[in-house]
Amino acid sequence: MIIAELFSAEPAENVLAALCLGPERVIYLGSRSLMTDGRIAATRAFFRARRPELRLSFLRVDDRDYSGAAAAIRDILEKYPDCAFEMTGGSDLLLAALGSAAAQKRLRLFELDVRRQSLHTLRGELPARKEGLIRPLRGIRAGEYIRLSGGELTESSYTLSGKLPEDLEKDVEDLWSVYVQDPGSWTKQCTLLAELTARSRSCGLTVSASMPEKCERSHIERLEKAGLISAYGEKGSIVTLTFRDQHVKRTLTRAGDLLELWVFLAARDEPAFFTDAVMGAKISWSGGEDKRSTMNEIDGLLMHGAVPVYVSCKIGSVPKEALYEVDSVAARFGGSYAVKALVCCRLSGSASAREALRQRARDMHILLVENVDELPRSRLSALLRREAEEGPSVRLTTF
Numbered sequence: 001m002i003i004a005e006l007f008s009a010e011p012a013e014n015v016l017a018a019l020c021l022g023p024e025r026v027i028y029l030g031s032r033s034l035m036t037d038g039r040i041a042a043t044r045a046f047f048r049a050r051r052p053e054l055r056l057s058f059l060r061v062d063d064r065d066y067s068g069a070a071a072a073i074r075d076i077l078e079k080y081p082d083c084a085f086e087m088t089g090g091s092d093l094l095l096a097a098l099g100s101a102a103a104q105k106r107l108r109l110f111e112l113d114v115r116r117q118s119l120h121t122l123r124g125e126l127p128a129r130k131e132g133l134i135r136p137l138r139g140i141r142a143g144e145y146i147r148l149s150g151g152e153l154t155e156s157s158y159t160l161s162g163k164l165p166e167d168l169e170k171d172v173e174d175l176w177s178v179y180v181q182d183p184g185s186w187t188k189q190c191t192l193l194a195e196l197t198a199r200s201r202s203c204g205l206t207v208s209a210s211m212p213e214k215c216e217r218s219h220i221e222r223l224e225k226a227g228l229i230s231a232y233g234e235k236g237s238i239v240t241l242t243f244r245d246q247h248v249k250r251t252l253t254r255a256g257d258l259l260e261l262w263v264f265l266a267a268r269d270e271p272a273f274f275t276d277a278v279m280g281a282k283i284s285w286s287g288g289e290d291k292r293s294t295m296n297e298i299d300g301l302l303m304h305g306a307v308p309v310y311v312s313c314k315i316g317s318v319p320k321e322a323l324y325e326v327d328s329v330a331a332r333f334g335g336s337y338a339v340k341a342l343v344c345c346r347l348s349g350s351a352s353a354r355e356a357l358r359q360r361a362r363d364m365h366i367l368l369v370e371n372v373d374e375l376p377r378s379r380l381s382a383l384l385r386r387e388a389e390e391g392p393s394v395r396l397t398t399f
Contacts, residue, residue, distance in 0.1 A: 001021060001022070001023040001024060001083075001084070002023060002024065002025045002026075002027065002080040002082070002083035002084070003017055003018060003021065003023045003025070003026045003027070003083065003084055003085075003086055004026075004027045004029060004073075004076050004080070004083045004084070004085045004086070005017065005026055005027065005028045005029065005085075005086045005089070006029055006030065006085070006086065006087050006088070006089050006090025006091075006094050006095065006098065007028045007029060007030025007031075007034055007035040007039075007058075007089055007090065008034075008088060008089020008090065009034055009089065009335070010088075010089060010114070010335045010336060010337065011039075011042070011043075011145070011148035011149050011335065012114055012140065012145070012148070012306035012307075012335075012337065013088045013089045013112060013114065014028070014039075014043055014089065014148075015043065015046055015047070015050075015140070015148065016112055016114065016306055017086045017110075017112060017119070018047070018051065018054060019050070019051075020119055021119075023054070024054070024055065025054070025055040025056070025057070025080075026054065026055075026056055026057070027057045027058075027059065027076055027080070027083070028040075028043070028056070028057065028058045028059065029059045029061070029069075029072055029073070029076070029090070029094060030058070030059075030060060030061075030090070030091075030094070031060070031061060031062070031063045031091045031093065031094065032060045032061070032062055032063060033063050034091060035058060035060050038150055039150070040058050042147060042148050042149070042150055043056070043148070044056060045147060046144060046147065046148055049144070050144075059072050059075075059076075061093075061094070063091070063093065064093065066093055066096070066097060069093055069094050069096075070097045070100060070101070072097075073097055073098060073101045074101070077101070077105065077107075082108070083108070084108035084109070084110060084124065085098060085107055085108065085109050085110075086110055086111065086112065087109055087110075087111055087122075088111045088112045088114075102123070106123070106124065107123065107124065108121075108123060108124030108125070109121075109122040109123040109124065110122055114305070114306050114307065114337055115307055115337060115388075115389065115391055116389075117305045139275035139276065139303055139304070139305040139306060140275075140276075140303060140305070140306045141161060141275075141276045141303065142159070142276050142277070142278040142281070142301045142302075142303050142308070143278070145301075145303065145306070145308055145333070146283055146301075146333055149332070149333040149334075150285075150286070150333075151283050151284055151285055151286070151332070151333055152283070152284040152286075153278065153281055153282070153283055154282045154283065154295075155280070155281070155282040156278045156279065156280055156281045156282070157257070157260070157279050157280030158260075158261065158264050158277075158278070158279040158280065159276070159277065159278045159279070160267075160268060160276050160277045160278075161276065165245075165246075165247035166245075166247075167245070167247075168247065168261075168265075169265060171244070171245065171247050171248050171251070172251075172258070172261045172262065172265055174226045174227065174228055174248075175226075175248065175251055175252070175258055175261075176258065176262060177226055178219075178222045178223055178226050178228065179258055179315075179373065180373040180374075181222055182218070182219070182222075183315075183345045183346070183373045185216065185219060186255060186258075186315060186316075187255040187315060187316040189215050189216065189219045190252055190253060190254065190255035191255065192211070192213060192214070192215045193215065193252050193253050194253035194254070195211065196209055196211055196239055196241075197249070197253050199211070205242050205243045205244075205245070205246065205249060206231070206240070206241070206242040206243075207240070207241060207242075207243075208238060208239065208240040208241075209238070209239065210237045210238055210239075211237060211238075211239045212237070214234065214239055220232055220241075223252075227244060228243070228244050228248050228252065229241045229242060229243055229244065229248075229252075230242050230244070255315055255316070256299070256313065256314075256315050256316075257280075258315060259299075259313040259314070259315040259343065259344075259345075259372065260279045260280060260299050260300060260313045261279065262372070262377065262380070263279070263299070263300050263302075263311055263313055263343055263380070263384075264277055264279045264300065265377060266377050266380045266381040267300075267302045267381070267384070269377065269378065269381050270381050270385060273304055273385050273388075274302050274303065274304055274309075274384075274385075274388075275303050275304065275305060276302070276303040277300065277301070277302045277303070278300070278301045278302075279299065279300050280297075280299065281297065281298050281299075281300070281301050282295060282296075282297050283295065283296045283297070283298065283329065283333065285332065296328065296329045296332070298310055298311070298312070298325075298326065298329045299311055299312050299313040300312075300313065302384065302388075304385075304388040304389075306337070307337050307338075307339065307388050308330070308333070308334050308337065308338050308339070309338075309339040309340075309341060309384060309387070309388050310326050310329055310330040310334060310338060310339070310340050310341070311326070311340075311341045311342075311343060311384075312325055312326040312340075312341070312342045312343070313343050313344070314342065314343070314344040314345075315344070315345060316345075317348040318342070318344045318346075318347050318348060318357065319348075320356075320357055320360060322342055323342060323357070323360055323361055323364055323366055326340050326341070326342060326366060327340060327364055327366065337391070339367070339387050339388050339391070340364070340365065340366040340367065341366065341367040341368075341369060341384060341387060342361060342366055342367070342368050342369070343369045343372050343380070344368075344369070344370055344372060345370075345371065345372055345373050346370065346371070347370060367383065367384075367387045369383055
């Protein structure tokens with residue numbers, strides 16, 4: 001089978017038909033301003049990793065050259081008379097030229113619905129295929145999506161496709177049970193434990209050092225009751241304790257990691273929906289090894305097939321800049337399918353300041369999940385899932 005693709009500004013639209021239908025060749029037809037060298041290179045790199053045997057061709061026409069566009073379509077049909085045209089993307093000029101060709105010849109036409117993971121035949125017939133577009137193929141991974149968008153995922157803390165700590169879920173659930181008892185003190189207590197660990201000469205699970213300020217006794221008791229630390233003792237200014245395992249040690253000394261992990265588990269709880277999840281992601285704008293490249297960090301990137309969900313996690317105060325952080329990354333690497341979410345415990349500031357931030361989130365189409373410490377994880381999963389299914393929301397969403 002041969003597919004002729006009208007090249008799209010949305011990276012996912014350029015690769016999904018080939019993933020779904022398994023053609024032997026894909027011919028991309030696009031305007032020069034849209035089908036740039038960088039986008040061509042990114043598309044080629046994607047298929048080198050996914051389907052190295054797939055043959056790709058790229059035909060460019062000038063942005064306002066209708067005659068050239070019509071001629072390119074005629075040339076494709078002369079060489080491949082039975083090819084099917086995928087027309088989800090493409091400029092108005094190319095769509096007009098394709099419409100004229102379709103009026104003269106019964107072309108095979110189809111389009112994609114990326115968000116609902118479906119492929120629709122508009123005219124003619126296509127080969128038999130499995131129901132659903134992406135799910136049987138496990139979708140596009142987070143790193144692949146960033147690369148298709150011209151960037152590079154250079155670092156991450158946790159990923160569904162990578163090796164995860166043993167007993168990850170139990171560790172996180174035990175930590176969460178302590179956090180929700182006093183969310184307001186979590187950041188300070190983790191900072192003190194981080195200072196203790198940094199002062200200690202030991203890099204193992206047992207740490208001991210002189211501390212000018214000690215953790216609240218109630219916090220220590222909660223950690224001991226949950227089995228997260230043991231052998232806690234104070235002798236003058238010297239504090240000694242033993243962490244349960246290295247993962248608990250890491251999370252208790254990095255305050256923000258816990259909420260990122262809670263979101264990670266919420267995505268992992270929906271394996272048939274969220275096909276990839278990456279937490280603590282660092283993204284290079286230009287890709288490759290260029291150390292001078294602009295860098296962005298995002299707490300979480302979840303993938304629903306080819307729909308990216310960018311998540312900012314704020315376990316402490318929530319400045320308005322947090323909205324712009326997630327918005328800028330999604331704008332650069334997400335396209336029109338991107339979903340943005342800000343997950344937090346409490347909004348800080350006055351009542352008017354909190355309401356202003358909620359309104360700003362609504363204006364920016366960012367899902368705002370407040371009071372996450374009061375939500376069951378299944379509810380958080382459902383909220384993220386609904387947003388990915390429905391697309392960027394214009395409603396105010398607080399919980």
